[in-house]
Amino acid sequence: MDFTDDAFVLSARAHGDTGVVVELLTAGHGRRAAYVAGGASRRMKPFLQAGARVVADYRARTPDHLGSARLEPVGEGPSALFDDALALTGLAAAAAVAQGALPEREPHPGVFHAFEALMAAFAVPEVWPAVFVRFEAGLLEELGFGLDLSRCAVTGTLDDLVWVSPRTGRAVSSDAGAPFADKLLKLPPFMLGAQAGLNAGDVRDGLALTGHFLEQFVFHPQNRPIPPARVWMIDRLEDERWADQA
Template sequence: MEWTGKGIVLAVRPHGETSAIVELLTEDHGRHAGLVKGGRSRSMRPVLQPGNSVTATWRARLADHLGNYAIEADSHRAGMVMENAMALAGLNAACALACQALPEREKHAAVYRGLEVLLDSMDDDEIWPAIYVRWEVGLLKDLGYGLDFSKCAATGDTEDLTHVSPRTGRAVSREAAAPYIDKLLPLPPFLRHPEAGYELGDIAKGLALTGFFLQRRVLWPIDRDLPESRVRLIRALTDAGRI
């Protein structure tokens, strides 16, 4: 068994004295692990950092074996954000969440492409936090738990949608939400109208919204939780005054 393709490094775990088990997110093969012999060497450590893009060839005798990776570097994103604590926190949170939420070897091309867009935007602190939240919305959708912001679940209205039902994941208008305001999740406007940008507080609302559904629909049913790196992301955004 063999394939070659592009991938994003999600996680690296030591294996033995010199090797590493590397998890990649690929467009055609999903989240896919493999053994990199010499993966802990001085030359490979800068390559095998979460967020970096690589070209990988995977080989195994049988399809269900761990297999071996031969990896070449394409981009060193991790190095480019190393001195930006907020961007580094976002990179680590996205990679860790993909590891937690995506089933192994299940194709999720939209999640892969969205992660590439997110990681490539991290040189601009003005825009990537909103892209990060939209990526989590896309992750939910691709896993079968899409949120519906198109119209009010109660009235069918398409304007003045301010909240989301925690039960259905559907939007609710301001008027319909009023009697149940403390039981609903705020819907930041930028998730419906990306061109409008976002205001202070909107990113926090977006992360609370996606975090709620990621926990309850995706992670808790498989006995997992949101990664600690996502908590650190929220702390970094708070410290930077972006949330």
């Protein structure tokens, strides 16, 4: 089982005295774990941070065997974000969500490209939290749990969609959902189209929306909680971005 592919590092952990096991999000071969010889060295450590872009030369004896990889770094990677602690928190959350949600060895090129777009967005502080929400919505869709925001689940109308059913993931219009507002999830307008712009509280509502379905359909069936890195990111956003919107 050999291939060479573009990849992002999702995590790395020590293995033995000098090696590490990395989790990779590859462009064409899904999430892969691989042993990297010498990965604990000072030279290699900067290239094994979450979000680092690499070209992975992957080798494994069988599809089920832990493979090994040689990694070649591409570009600056997360080092470009070292002066932005909040963006680094978002990066750690995105890597943890992708690693926890994606089944191993199952190709999801759409997730790779969405992660790539999110990595670029981290350079724009005003934008990346909304892109993060879109990344999670796309991840849900790739895994077969996409939200249906095309029309109202009750009336079929295409207009004034402001809620989402927490059970079905289908949009609900303002009038149809008003009697049940306390039981529905808020649907921020930017999730319906980029032209809507961002209003106060929209990212908070978007993260609550995607987080609900990630927990319900992805992590709960695995008997696992939402990754702590995502919870920490939301706490940091609350402290630094949303305190004046409470």
